[in-house]
Amino acid sequence: MKTTLHRRKVVEILLENRKDLLVVAGLGSTAWDITAAGDSPLNFPLWGAMGNAAMIGLGLALAQPRRRVLVLTGDGEMLMGLGSLATIGVQKPRNLSVVVIDNERYGETGMQATHTAAGVDLAKVAQGCGFKVARQVRSGAQLAALRTAIHRGTGPLFAQVKVIAEKIPLVLPPRDGGILKSRFRKALLGESADLD
Amino acid sequence: MKRIDNDSWPDAIYKTLKDAGVRQVGYVPDAGHKRLIELCLADKEMRAVVLSTEEEGIGLAAGAWLGGVRGALLMQSSGVGNCINALGMTRECRFPLLMVITMRGQKGEFNPWQVPMGQATPAVLEAMDVVVQEANSAEEIAPTVDAAARLAFGSYQAVAVLISQAVIGIKSFQEQAAR
Numbered sequence: 466m467k468t469t470l471h472r473r474k475v476v477e478i479l480l481e482n483r484k485d486l487l488v489v490a491g492l493g494s495t496a497w498d499i500t501a502a503g504d505s506p507l508n509f510p511l512w513g514a515m516g517n518a519a520m521i522g523l524g525l526a527l528a529q530p531r532r533r534v535l536v537l538t539g540d541g542e543m544l545m546g547l548g549s550l551a552t553i554g555v556q557k558p559r560n561l562s563v564v565v566i567d568n569e570r571y572g573e574t575g576m577q578a579t580h581t582a583a584g585v586d587l588a589k590v591a592q593g594c595g596f597k598v599a600r601q602v603r604s605g606a607q608l609a610a611l612r613t614a615i616h617r618g619t620g621p622l623f624a625q626v627k628v629i630a631e632k633i634p635l636v637l638p639p640r641d642g643g644i645l646k647s648r649f650r651k652a653l654l655g656e657s658a659d660l661d
Numbered sequence: 662m663k664r665i666d667n668d669s670w671p672d673a674i675y676k677t678l679k680d681a682g683v684r685q686v687g688y689v690p691d692a693g694h695k696r697l698i699e700l701c702l703a704d705k706e707m708r709a710v711v712l713s714t715e716e717e718g719i720g721l722a723a724g725a726w727l728g729g730v731r732g733a734l735l736m737q738s739s740g741v742g743n744c745i746n747a748l749g750m751t752r753e754c755r756f757p758l759l760m761v762i763t764m765r766g767q768k769g770e771f772n773p774w775q776v777p778m779g780q781a782t783p784a785v786l787e788a789m790d791v792v793v794q795e796a797n798s799a800e801e802i803a804p805t806v807d808a809a810a811r812l813a814f815g816s817y818q819a820v821a822v823l824i825s826q827a828v829i830g831i832k833s834f835q836e837q838a839a840r
Contacts, residue, residue: 514746517719520718520724521721523724524726524728525725525728527708527730528684646756649727653729661729
C-alpha cells in the first residue's frame with residue numbers, strides 16, 4: 466500500500482496537546498518537524514550524533530520513569546543506530562516510544578534511497594528486539610491510536626510511519642547545544658538544574 | 662583500611678561511583694571490568710545497561726543528564742574509536758561524561774590487533790576534548806576515578822580514566838579465557 470501521509474502533519478498530530486511529553490528528535494528532518502509543530506524547551510533536537518537519538522531517549526526514560534519520552538527520528542538516523550533497538554529491548558522502559566518518520570530517503574543530502582526503500586522492515590527489527598508494541602503505519606486512520614499509545618500506552622513502543630518523500634521548507638530550532646541542554650533541564654527539573 | 666590490591670580495585674571503583682551519585686552505568690563487557698559490572702548489575706539503586714556498541718553509551722549518558730541523573734560508561738580501549746562522532750555532541754552540549762576504560766594493546770599485549778587502537782586511545786580522546794587521566798597501579802585507580810567524577814560532574818567535562826594493562830595483567834588468550 467502506497468503511503469499518503471505527509472511528515473509535518475503526522476508529527477503535528479502525534480504532538481497535539483503534548484502536555485509534559487519529553488521529545489528527542491534525530492538530526493535533520495525530524496528536528497525540523499518537531500520545531501514546525503511548535504518549539505518547546507522540552508524538545509531536544511539533535512544537530513549531530515547521528516544514530517544516537519534512541520539512546521538519548523533511553524537514558525532520559527530511565528532517568529525519568531514517571532514521564533513519557535518520545536524519540537522521533539528518520540529512517541537514515543535509525544539505521545545508523547540499529548543496535549540501540551536491541552539495547553532498548555533488553556531494558557524495556559515502559560515510558561519510551563521510538564517513532565521513525567520513514568520517507569525512505571536521506572533527506573538532507575540529496576534524497577538518496579535508504580535501506581528501507583529496498584524493503585528493510587524496521588518494525589520487524591524492533592519486534593525481534595523485544596519491543597512490546599512494534600508496527601508500521603501507512604494511513605491517517607492509524608495515527609490517533611498511535612498518539613494514544615505514545616501518551617498513555619505501555620511501552621517500549623516502536624512505530625515506523627511511512628511518509629511521502631517530499632522537499633519542504635526548513636523550520637530550524639536553536640542550534641547551540643549548550644542552550645538546548647540547559648533549557649531542557651530547567652523546564653524538566655526546575656531552575657535549580659543550573660546549580661546541579 | 663583494607664589495602665587496595667589487584668583483586669579489590671573494582672570494588673573500590675564501585676564504591677567511588679556510588680559516592681559520586683552515579684545511577685546509570687552503560688557498559689560493553691571487558692574482562693578487566695567483569696567484577697565491576699557484576700557489582701553494578703547487583704545494585705538495585707543503579708541501572709546497568711548493556712550496550713551493543715560503545716557509542717550508545719555516549720547517548721545514554723547524555724539522556725541521563727538531561728533527566729537529572731549521573732551516568733558512567735565502562736569499556737575497553739578497543740571501543741573508544743566507536744565513540745568519536747558522538748563525543749562531538751558531548752563537547753558541543755557540555756554534557757558531563759565519566760568514562761572508565763580498561764587498556765589493551767599497551768603493556769604486555771599478546772594480540773597484535775589490539776595494539777593500534779590501544780596505542781591511539783589517549784590521542785583519539787584528546788582530539789575530541791576528553792580529559793584523559795591515567796591510573797597505573799591498583800591503589801591509584803579509585804582516587805583517579807573519584808577526581809574524574811568531580812571534574813566531570815562539577816565542571817561539566819568529558820573525562821576518561823585509563824586503567825593500565827599493567828594492573829589488569831592479561832598475558833595470554835588462555836589466561837583471559839580462564840578469568
